[in-house]
Amino acid sequence: MAVLETERRGQILVVRMNRPERLNALNYELRTMLAETWADFRTNDALEVAILTGTGRGFCAGEDMKEALKDGAPGGRKPAVEDFYRAGKLEKPVIAAVNGFAMGGGFMLVEGSDLRVAVREAVFEVSEAKRWLLGGYDHGYIANLPFPIAMEMALGYRFSAQRFYELGFVNRLVEADQLMPVALEMAEHLLTLPPASRVNTVHMMRQMRPKIEENMERLGKALHQHGALSDRMESRAAFSEKRKPNFKGWDDPQDRYRLPKLEGSQK
16 A cells, blocks of 8 residues: 555646554655655646645644654654655645644644645644654744744644634635545636746745744754753653653753853843
């Protein structure tokens, strides 16, 4: 069974992650096949719009932590092929059809899309705070959400599809049997637009998304290394073994009071 399936419907490419037994978790094989598919989609003149979805109860559960533990590689191995979708280099619109759980890296796949339709049962989670030393501080900001909501996202709270729809993160909320019909309807609308208008407008809208300032990015990188790095693998081991994690926190307990500072800040 292929871990990724594709289907062409005229100028629309349906990309379906297919590891339902693992909630479509991103192992090395799936990451590589996604990257290869996006590379082909980018240069294929017969395809103009893509729909990204999953099979089973999950859209995508994010990192395959069993594989990460086996490889000793938090975050998973990156494919040798550049992933133009994750890099934000696709000049064509992508619609996320969220059929279930979208967690961690799966959430980021939704975040990278241009339009989103989700089933009412879908659940979203930014998972970095549970697996890393710094939570997903940028996601709520990039989504232009209020500070308390961005804070909630960064700290790993879960969101229902209904709540994300009310917050404006999801465009359409549908019953399960309407997920693909609505996603295809949205794609067909895009195809009615003049090609240059569609491409140029999507490009312009993407440039208008909020971006993290460089000094904030540098602080984020410093905080990402601030703590006991062993906790990264401990979080994955505890998840895999279905037990409570035994976190160390800091190699030196005093480090919790020595937080890296924003450049030019005295705080």
